Amino acid sequence: MTMIRIPMLSMHSSQIPVRQPRFEKTFSGMYGIQLIASMLNATIYGIAMTMALRYYKYHSKGDTILVKGVVALLLISGSFEVVCTSYQMYDYFVLKFGRKNYSVVAMGKYLGIYFTAFVAQLFYASRIWTVTGHMSRKFRYLTYPVVALSVLQIASGIAQVLLLSQSEIFSGICDKNSNAIFKVMIVQGVSTAACDMAITASFSFIFHSSSSGINSIYGMYNFHVIKMLQI
Numbered sequence: 001m002t003m004i005r006i007p008m009l010s011m012h013s014s015q016i017p018v019r020q021p022r023f024e025k026t027f028s029g030m031y032g033i034q035l036i037a038s039m040l041n042a043t044i045y046g047i048a049m050t051m052a053l054r055y056y057k058y059h060s061k062g063d064t065i066l067v068k069g070v071v072a073l074l075l076i077s078g079s080f081e082v083v084c085t086s087y088q089m090y091d092y093f094v095l096k097f098g099r100k101n102y103s104v105v106a107m108g109k110y111l112g113i114y115f116t117a118f119v120a121q122l123f124y125a126s127r128i129w130t131v132t133g134h135m136s137r138k139f140r141y142l143t144y145p146v147v148a149l150s151v152l153q154i155a156s157g158i159a160q161v162l163l164l165s166q167s168e169i170f171s172g173i174c175d176k177n178s179n180a181i182f183k184v185m186i187v188q189g190v191s192t193a194a195c196d197m198a199i200t201a202s203f204s205f206i207f208h209s210s211s212s213g214i215n216s217i218y219g220m221y222n223f224h225v226i227k228m229l230q231i
Contacts, residue, residue: 038089045082049075070123074116081112107161114157117192121150124199131206139209142202149195156188 052075060068088109125146132139163181 034089034092038085041085042082045078048078066126070119073119077112077116077119081109081116084109084112107165110157110161110164114154114188118150118154121146121153121195121199125150128199128202128206135206135209139206142198142205145198146195146202149191149198153188153191153195156184156191160184160188 052071055071056068060071084107125143128146129140129143132142160181163184
């Protein structure tokens with residue numbers, strides 16, 4: 001009986017063909033998403049601008065300069081973000097339409113977003129400081145985590161923009177400083193969410209500590225709302 005020998009190939013043999021995965025790093029399929037996002041962003045900006053103009057026309061007479069200045073800063077940062085986003089859409093759909101990769105342009109829009117959140121968070125921190133001063137000064141420690149988290153989110157946001165700006169195209173982000181960018185993005189997102197939760201928890205604690213009945217709840221609620229808007 002004839003024995004048939006089947007050659008055994010080593011797992012490390014160079015004769016075994018290895019298929020390399022093919023993955024084209026491109027953002028060419030994001031035209032629709034980017035367009036819809038920019039349209040929604042412009043719509044919300046228009047609503048915010050209308051509300052701000054109505055505030056200055058009808059409701060700002062009794063407010064302090066600080067409150068008016070905060071509204072102005074939010075308008076400026078929001079307008080800056082919309083301008084940068086509009087320029088990015090112009091670059092995508094007019095200057096470089098049809099390309100498989102996008103240039104990293106209009107990084108200022110991220111700075112506008114992070115700065116807007118920073119201003120709003122510091123404003124709420126100042127309200128917490130003011131309200132707790134009318135209750136008990138020992139409660140002012142509630143302001144510290146809000147300020148710390150807001151500074152952390154703006155610092156990590158600036159670091160993120162600096163790292164992203166080192167790549168001329170989006171596909172280069174995956175090859176250059178990808179680990180650092182990923183870590184900074186996590187820090188920025190987590191610190192922003194944590195700061196918002198700290199603000200909510202602080203005001204919930206203030207309202208709960210000030211209420212001793214239904215009438216007290218409504219009375220203290222109105223008192224704190226007024227104090228949150230005035231110094």
